[in-house]
Amino acid sequence: MKRTAQSEGVLTLARSAPTIPESSPKGGTTVAQGVSPGYTARSGPSPVGTAHLRVVRSLITLATTLVILWILLSPLTTRAAADAPPDPTRGKQLFEKRCTGCHSLDADKEGPHLRGVYGRKAGTAPGFGYSDALKAANFTWNDALLEKWLTDTESVVPDNNMDFHVPNPDERADIIGYLKVSSGH
Numbered sequence: 001m002k003r004t005a006q007s008e009g010v011l012t013l014a015r016s017a018p019t020i021p022e023s024s025p026k027g028g029t030t031v032a033q034g035v036s037p038g039y040t041a042r043s044g045p046s047p048v049g050t051a052h053l054r055v056v057r058s059l060i061t062l063a064t065t066l067v068i069l070w071i072l073l074s075p076l077t078t079r080a081a082a083d084a085p086p087d088p089t090r091g092k093q094l095f096e097k098r099c100t101g102c103h104s105l106d107a108d109k110e111g112p113h114l115r116g117v118y119g120r121k122a123g124t125a126p127g128f129g130y131s132d133a134l135k136a137a138n139f140t141w142n143d144a145l146l147e148k149w150l151t152d153t154e155s156v157v158p159d160n161n162m163d164f165h166v167p168n169p170d171e172r173a174d175i176i177g178y179l180k181v182s183s184g185h
Ligand code: HEC
Pocket: 095, 098, 099, 100, 101, 102, 103, 110, 111, 112, 114, 117, 121, 122, 123, 124, 125, 129, 130, 131, 133, 134, 141, 146, 149, 150, 159, 160, 161, 162, 163, 164, 166, 175
């Protein structure tokens, strides 16, 4: 049965060959000739099995290799993303999403206004009611301190009043990039 079906296939291909436009008669002939020896070679039962097994085995090997490569390379790509320069535009969006519940650039709310905070001495926005802890802080906000502050405010100034942090390092970097740009740095 199989062999009949296959030879019919070959016959159909061979028969259809002449219908290929006359401008490329060679191409048509090549297709028909190329296919029929292939069918003949695979019509024996044992070569079919072996060839199939070989193909399946090499596909499995290929898939395994790809998965291993993917697992090995994914931390690299993640780290590359973390090393990417801060994106102040994305930082602005994140600031509006995460910080504006308590801060704005130019008005004091539950937290002090933040325009100019980069390069400003901590706890010194005029007229804002800081915690005693932040008022007593004696440093100027820079990349490293803002990074630490947004990770865990308590690690910078224990007993401060800002009960919030940003767990994602990429987000922290972008927000700091935005604070920096909006402070004129
Ligand atoms: C739940 C309210 C709240 C949220 C949300 C919040 N903050 Fe604050 N933030 C405060 C308060 C209150 C203070 C003043 C802390 C003190 O006096 O101890 C403060 C202080 C600060 C300071 C120090 C300012 C200075 O003049 O020394 C910085 C910098 C800061 N916040 C950045 C941010 C950023 C960036 C975000 C968003 C990722 C954010 N905060 C989200 C409430 C908040």
